[in-house]
Amino acid sequence: MGIYDVKGESDAALVERVLAGETDAYAGLVARYRDRLGRYAVRMLGNVADAEEALQDAFVRGYRSLARCTDADRFGAWLFGILVNRCRTLGKQRARRHNLVVFDEPAVAKAAVAHSADRDATREAIEWAVAQISATNREAFLLKYVEELSYDEMTVITGASVSALKMRVARAREDLRRLLAEVERD
Amino acid sequence: MRPGASQLISVLALVAGLNAVAVTAVAQEPRLRDRLLEPTRIAVDAILDSAHAEGLPTEPLVDRALEGASKGAAGDRIVAAVQRLWGELRTARISLGLGSSAPEIVAGASALRAGADPDDLTRLRELRTRQSLTVASATLADLVAVGVPVDTAVAAVIALAEGADDADYLAFRRNVERDIALGASPVTALGVRLGAAAAGAFSNVEPASSQGSQRPRKP
Amino acid sequence: MTEGNGWLDRAIEALKEPVQFGDAFDRHVMAEIEAGPGPRAWSSRFWTILDWLRRGRPVSVSPLGGLALAAGIALVALLGQDMLEPEVQGAPVAATVDGSVVQFVIVEPAATAVSLVGDFNDWSAAANPMQRVEGNGVWSVTIPLTAGRYRYAFLVNGSIWLSDPSAPPTLDDEFGRPGSVVTIGES
Numbered sequence: 001m002g003i004y005d006v007k008g009e010s011d012a013a014l015v016e017r018v019l020a021g022e023t024d025a026y027a028g029l030v031a032r033y034r035d036r037l038g039r040y041a042v043r044m045l046g047n048v049a050d051a052e053e054a055l056q057d058a059f060v061r062g063y064r065s066l067a068r069c070t071d072a073d074r075f076g077a078w079l080f081g082i083l084v085n086r087c088r089t090l091g092k093q094r095a096r097r098h099n100l101v102v103f104d105e106p107a108v109a110k111a112a113v114a115h116s117a118d119r120d121a122t123r124e125a126i127e128w129a130v131a132q133i134s135a136t137n138r139e140a141f142l143l144k145y146v147e148e149l150s151y152d153e154m155t156v157i158t159g160a161s162v163s164a165l166k167m168r169v170a171r172a173r174e175d176l177r178r179l180l181a182e183v184e185r186d
Numbered sequence: 187m188r189p190g191a192s193q194l195i196s197v198l199a200l201v202a203g204l205n206a207v208a209v210t211a212v213a214q215e216p217r218l219r220d221r222l223l224e225p226t227r228i229a230v231d232a233i234l235d236s237a238h239a240e241g242l243p244t245e246p247l248v249d250r251a252l253e254g255a256s257k258g259a260a261g262d263r264i265v266a267a268v269q270r271l272w273g274e275l276r277t278a279r280i281s282l283g284l285g286s287s288a289p290e291i292v293a294g295a296s297a298l299r300a301g302a303d304p305d306d307l308t309r310l311r312e313l314r315t316r317q318s319l320t321v322a323s324a325t326l327a328d329l330v331a332v333g334v335p336v337d338t339a340v341a342a343v344i345a346l347a348e349g350a351d352d353a354d355y356l357a358f359r360r361n362v363e364r365d366i367a368l369g370a371s372p373v374t375a376l377g378v379r380l381g382a383a384a385a386g387a388f389s390n391v392e393p394a395s396s397q398g399s400q401r402p403r404k405p
Numbered sequence: 406m407t408e409g410n411g412w413l414d415r416a417i418e419a420l421k422e423p424v425q426f427g428d429a430f431d432r433h434v435m436a437e438i439e440a441g442p443g444p445r446a447w448s449s450r451f452w453t454i455l456d457w458l459r460r461g462r463p464v465s466v467s468p469l470g471g472l473a474l475a476a477g478i479a480l481v482a483l484l485g486q487d488m489l490e491p492e493v494q495g496a497p498v499a500a501t502v503d504g505s506v507v508q509f510v511i512v513e514p515a516a517t518a519v520s521l522v523g524d525f526n527d528w529s530a531a532a533n534p535m536q537r538v539e540g541n542g543v544w545s546v547t548i549p550l551t552a553g554r555y556r557y558a559f560l561v562n563g564s565i566w567l568s569d570p571s572a573p574p575t576l577d578d579e580f581g582r583p584g585s586v587v588t589i590g591e592s
Contacts, residue, residue, distance in 0.1 A: 018444065019444055023435075023438065023439060023443060024435075026435070026438060027431060027434075027435050030431050030434050030435070031431055034426050034430060034431065035423060035424060035425055035426060038424050038425075038426045038430075039421075039422075039423060039424040042424050043420055048424075051424075052426065052430060055426070055430070056430070056433060056434050056437065059434045059438075060434060060437050060438055060441070063438050063443070063444060064441065064442065064443070064444060064570060065444065066444040067444045093577065122415065122419070123419045123422075126415070126416045126419045126420065127419070127420075129416075130416075130420065142420070145413075145417045145420070146417060146420045146421055173413065176413075176416060177412065177413075180412055180416070
């Protein structure tokens, strides 16, 4: 299976091909959305291993229920909704099992996350702080500021009301500010 | 050290952590004899013995060990899984009442695994005194398994407790699952189905709010 | 750093840093997809299965008739509203009756052997082999179940573990393999 060249083919075209029986065409959708969706999973779950698991699970579920993606042009958004749910479920399981929300710095250093070569202290502090706040608030914060969704889009994905989401975002912002101020003082 | 020896030591360390009767006095479950390595079988038999002495159903524990054997799991992982289930069965039985049936206890243990509080099971029992809690507890666990946050799942199951019969619970869970497969968020799907239940199917049911009820959490 | 809103902008900028997963990830996803049933499985075979469930089958399959679609085989639970026949949708659920007969179904056209394995048969791969029905890769077996909650899975060709796509999954895959759950209530 070589690199699937999908330049120019829309999501809808690829989805149609997959539903017509060309399973390989799904690899094109995976390649297209992997990093974009993966970034959310990494920020939400705090480590690459869990993010990969949630992301793989989301892609497989997306494939299996592809016939129910009613608007194939919005495949990415539809799949993103599946991923948000997967991150929730996995995050809950991990938290119960490991009492974990702390971002493990040595693990981060070893993680195969190939973004900028020099991870300076500021970035580590930010990622640590994001991992400390509650999962519900973190989810809203990431959807709003990193994924840049509108509150209406966030309502569809999370099931929460716009007012609840605004409160979560505000609380996340306040908690992050407080945490980063503490880090600064150290 | 021989490879087998290190596994034996870790399994026996787990056994030592159990308040088990003397290993030599434990009865043997025949189905385990051919399926588990000896150190694992000894540890599991010790758990079965203790569970039986406490009045807990032991069949689910045997099943869990056989599942692990069938899937080729390592001995210490099997023992850990059986031990974990043992704890959950004990808590479920206490929360549901000592007169609970084995299916109720097993389903209650699943609900605990899903993240429900023991108090939630007790509350279910208070609300649903004349019916078995097997399906209600199972519905809670199954909703969480398909992505509904546990607080919301608990609220839904409790809201349905007085008015719904077992078939209603199963239909409810299947409908929520279908809506999720169609792309709805789990909380939205649940809210919609709960609203529909209140409007039509069950006369005694209070719907949760569409965002999912907030239940009080202990600090 | 946290005075004013500059800190927020910097935080967002850091969080927006791209993340890269390698091609190995794609391969793992496609491998898992190819090992399991496809979206096509439902849309192309659904009418066959639906007809088969509705019409009832020869003696080797239990006399379910138009009734008893147990939770474990609720293919209909995954089908869209527009595809459901009213009689199927309204069918009572076997899983509420103590002492039920439950039918398990999976679509696996590439399999040469499929077993139902679970709590109800001591996780023995030999106890409940499934029979191939029709020519479209539909496998089925029917077993009696008393009240209880049962973990199970399908074992394909003796080595591949599959969960039942139409049933709730187990909460954790305790032993690193997928699984499903069926619950039978007491009467």
